[in-house]
Amino acid sequence: MDESRPIFLQIAEQIENDIIDGVLAEGSQIPSTNEFAAYYRINPATALKGVTRLVDDGIVVKRRGIGMFVTEGARDRLVERRRADFSAAYLRPLIIEAEKLGITIDDLAALIRAERIAS
Template sequence: MILPSDSSKPIYVQISEWLENEIISGNFVSDDKVYSQYQLAEMFNINPATAAKGLNILADENILYKKRGLGMFVTEEAKEKILSKRKNETLKGLVHELVLEAERLQVGENELFEMIRLARKGGK
């Protein structure tokens, strides 16, 4: 597997976001064991310490929990936490930037809504 090489985000953040995506998509559910730092290091050809840092981000956010000697596991509320975090941080930020850019380009509200409707339908 390959992480996006054009990302300006640190690799450990990309690892944590990749794992979040795996949880959102249902590849990992509550109480599932996730990949170890060594498995992630081998999968993405990175240093195990970098992979551990990505795992620890999710543990600090209570998305993963540690079982001593066994590894990291998905918390019961992991998916809801990720969805909430992304809606409240990522999506709101993107919408704010979109609105500012629309104002700079003098795109009206109705035109912007239509663009969003088309994008949601998969059109251009």
């Protein structure tokens, strides 16, 4: 866990990542808050707060007495939201660093293509 941000946000993001990667398929059950608490060694109330956030966002639905399940269409909605954040979260810091090092936008584009081919 990263010290700088609330753990419940990190738990929510971790579940979101698993949904985006397909580890947690739509319609499948996610682990219980107590399982999250034990796995990450965190307070169960914190784990619950993370899951509740996903319930509020409609990513996960609670079925009383059974557990929590990934909703239909959850993946598309998460991908859309992450795309909207992509620029501020990844591009802007990249451009700032590139400018600091005297790398032009064209050089940067070339570097990205080269990296893509290499990987």
